[in-house]
Amino acid sequence: MTRDADSPQTTPPTAARTGALGPIGRGVDGERTSRRVVASWAMWDWAMQPFNTVILTFVWIALYLTSRQFLDPAVRESGLLADGSYMNCNEAQYLDSAYCQGLTDLSEWWGWANFAAGILILLLAPVLGQQADARGSKKKWLIGATIAIALVQFALFFVEADPRYFWFGALAVAIGAVVSEIGNVSYYAMLSEVSTPATVGRVSGLGWGLGYIGGVVALIVCIPVLFGLGQDDPLAYKLVAVICGVWTLVFSIPMFRNVPESPAYAESEKVGFFRAYAVLAHDLVKLFRTNRPTFWFLLAAAVYRDGLAGVFAFGAVLAAQGFGFSFLEVIVFGLAANLVAGVSTLVAGRIDDAIGPRRLIVIALTGLVAMAFVVFLLKDLGSIVFWICGLLLCAFVGPAQAASRGLLTRLTPPSMQGEIFGLYATTGRVASFLSPLAWSLFLAWFGGIVYGVLGIAVILLIGLILLLFVKLPPHVRA
Structure with a gap:
C-alpha cells in the first residue's frame, strides 16, 4: 500500500482489513x-x-x-406590549x-x-x-x-x-x-x-x-x-x-x-x-523548527475554525432576530442544519481521501464565504434566502471540520497526537474571540443584525487566505 504523503514518516506500517470502510485501521x-x-x-x-x-x-x-x-x-x-406579546429587540424603537x-x-x-x-x-x-x-x-x-x-x-x-x-x-x-x-x-x-x-x-x-x-x-x-x-x-x-x-x-x-x-x-x-x-514550550519550539507546516496550519486553522464555530453560534440568533423565524422555525432549522451537515460530512469523508484534506478545506471555506455574502446581498427577499443559503452554509461546515482533524492526524507523529491535538484545542480557543468580536462590531457599525453575517464571512475569508499560504506536503491517494 502506498504511504499517504500527508502522513508523517514516523507513522508505522499498517496492517489493515478491508471492509465497508475500506482498510479500517492499524x-x-x-x-x-x-x-x-x-x-x-x-x-x-x-x-x-x-x-x-x-x-x-x-x-x-x-x-x-x-x-x-x-x-x-x-x-x-x-x-x-398591549397585545400580550413582548418587545422585538431588533426594532430601533425598543433598543434602549x-x-x-x-x-x-x-x-x-x-x-x-x-x-x-x-x-x-x-x-x-x-x-x-x-x-x-x-x-x-x-x-x-x-x-x-x-x-x-x-x-x-x-x-x-x-x-x-x-x-x-x-x-x-x-x-x-x-x-x-x-x-x-x-x-x-x-x-x-x-x-x-x-x-x-x-x-x-x-x-x-x-x-x-x-x-x-x-x-x-x-x-x-x-x-x-x-x-x-x-x-x-x-x-x-x-x-x-x-x-x-x-x-x-x-x-x-x-x-x-x-x-x-x-x-x-x-x-x-x-x-x-x-x-x-x-516540556510543552520545548516541544513547541521543536515543532516550529522540525515540522513547520503543522505549526503554521495550527495558526491558520485557529482563525477559520472560529469562523466555523460562529456559523452555528450565531446561526439561530440570525434566523430568529434577523429573518423573523418563530420558536418552531428555529427548532426545525436546527434539525435541518444538523441533518445537512451530517450527510455532507459523511460524503465529504470519501472526497477527503481522494483529493486530500487541504483541497477539501479550501473548497468548503470558499463555499462558506460565498454563501455568507449571498445571505447578506439577498436579505431583502426574506426568510427563504436564509433557509437555502443557511443550510448550504451548514453543508460546508462539517466537511471543513472533519478534514481539519484528518489533516492534522496525517501531519502529526503518533507519539505527539495527544499533545498536538491539545494545541489544536488551545489555538482554536486562542482565536475564539474573533467571530464574536466581528459579529458585534458589524452590528455596532451598521445597526442591523443581518450585517453580522458579514463579520463571520470576514473571519472565514482571513482563515482561508492564511491556509493558502501554508505549505503542506502534496496529497497522494493511498
Whole structure:
C-alpha cells in the first residue's frame, strides 16, 4: 500500500482489513482494527452531540438561559406590549428599553462565562494532551470527561428560572464546555489509532457525520417535551438537560467497551503537571523548527475554525432576530442544519481521501464565504434566502471540520497526537474571540443584525487566505 504523503514518516506500517470502510485501521498495537472499534470510536461524537446542539446552540442557552425568564420580574414585565406579546429587540424603537438592555446583559454575561472557559482550555488542554501521550491514558481521560459532561447536564435540572440562578447555569455549561474540549483532545488523538492513512478522512468524517445526525435525533427526542410543556415552562428545559445527560452516558458505552486504551509513547517524557508546561514550550519550539507546516496550519486553522464555530453560534440568533423565524422555525432549522451537515460530512469523508484534506478545506471555506455574502446581498427577499443559503452554509461546515482533524492526524507523529491535538484545542480557543468580536462590531457599525453575517464571512475569508499560504506536503491517494 502506498504511504499517504500527508502522513508523517514516523507513522508505522499498517496492517489493515478491508471492509465497508475500506482498510479500517492499524489499532494501538500496529495490528488490524475492526469495523466495530471504528464505529465505537465514532459513536462518541454521537454521544456528545446533545450537549453541543441542544444545550449550547439551539435550545438551552438560546431559548432558556439568555431568555426573559432570567430577567428581574419588573424588567420582564416592562417588555410586555398591549397585545400580550413582548418587545422585538431588533426594532430601533425598543433598543434602549430596560427589557432589551436586560436581554443584552444576559447574552454579554454568558459571553464572559464562555471567555473564562476558553482561558481554562488554553491553560489545560495541551498539557493534559502531553500527559495522555506519555502515560498512555487517552481513553481514561475520555471516560472521565464523558462522565463529567453527563453530570453537568444533570446539574442543569436545578437551574431555576430566576436571575439568582443565572450564574449557576452559565458556569455549569461553561465548565461542561471546558471538559468537552479536554475530552476532544484525547478523542481526536485516538483517530490515528483507529484509521490508516488511506481511511483517516472517511473515519474522521464518520465521526463528525454521526455527531451531526445525533444532533438531529436529539432535537427530535426533545421536541415533545418542549412543546408538551410549553416554551415558557422551565421544567421543559430542565427535563431536556436530563435527557441529554442520559443520552451522553448511554451512547458512550460502545467507546468504553470496544476501543482499546492508547499506548504510552517512549518519545513522550513523563513529568509532573507543572513541569509539563516546560516540556510543552520545548516541544513547541521543536515543532516550529522540525515540522513547520503543522505549526503554521495550527495558526491558520485557529482563525477559520472560529469562523466555523460562529456559523452555528450565531446561526439561530440570525434566523430568529434577523429573518423573523418563530420558536418552531428555529427548532426545525436546527434539525435541518444538523441533518445537512451530517450527510455532507459523511460524503465529504470519501472526497477527503481522494483529493486530500487541504483541497477539501479550501473548497468548503470558499463555499462558506460565498454563501455568507449571498445571505447578506439577498436579505431583502426574506426568510427563504436564509433557509437555502443557511443550510448550504451548514453543508460546508462539517466537511471543513472533519478534514481539519484528518489533516492534522496525517501531519502529526503518533507519539505527539495527544499533545498536538491539545494545541489544536488551545489555538482554536486562542482565536475564539474573533467571530464574536466581528459579529458585534458589524452590528455596532451598521445597526442591523443581518450585517453580522458579514463579520463571520470576514473571519472565514482571513482563515482561508492564511491556509493558502501554508505549505503542506502534496496529497497522494493511498
